[in-house]
Amino acid sequence: MFTELCYQTFVRSIADYHLTNDVYGQVNNPYEKTAxxxxxxxxxxxxxxxxxxxxxxRDPKIDPVKALEIKRWIDRSNQERTDMVEYxxxxFLDKYKNVIPQPSASINTESPAWAIDRLSILALKIYHMNEEATRADATEEHRAACQRKLDVLLEQRRDLSTAIEExxxxxxxxxxxxxxxxxxxMYNDPSLNPVLYAQQ
Known part of the structure; x- marks a missing residue:
């Protein structure tokens, strides 16, 4: 199933990132660029x-200058994330370009890639909730509460994968x-953001 391919790729990416757990680390994509x-x-x-x-x-002690740097980075990241979803x-548009829709065909509320975007975020939630559910220095109550949340996330993964496949x-x-x-x-475009175009 395509969603299993997606999920295993996400799991590999998350595992590779956590080899160094460094936001400044460089991506070393192991897959062919055409894949x-x-x-x-x-x-x-x-x-x-x-x-x-x-x-x-969210560190309450973060230096304000550093916080602004991170905020700008998150803004760039959001744009990159959107670009990747569109790619x-x-x-999919190319894969299904020869399919002729039935007369009764309908449109979905989101495209396949935006649903896959949610699966990517879900993979991250599952990874980090599992960390919390097995954290040795946490209380038993904390681990149990996180395990319950993890169970829900795993159910969400099954449901979302089924919906994407369908x-x-x-x-x-x-x-x-x-x-x-x-x-x-609009906020990234100097011609559409009033704070930016007012300065021109």
């Missing part, structure tokens, strides 16, 4: 770095059709 796994790995690596940036910026959707099958059989809108993030 969908290359996009999936890069997408999850961006998510993983941003996960840890979100942790860092993954381009893969969506891909519906697109392949013409029961649904893809229509991808480019994300128009």
């Amino acid at each position: 969908i796994e290359h996009l999936l790995y890069t997408k999850n690596w961006i998510d993983t770095v941003q996960w840890h940036l979100e942790d860092i910026i 993954i959707d381009s893969y 969506l891909l099958e519906d697109i392949q059989k013409g029961r649904k059709y893809m229509k991808v809108y480019k994300q128009m993030k």
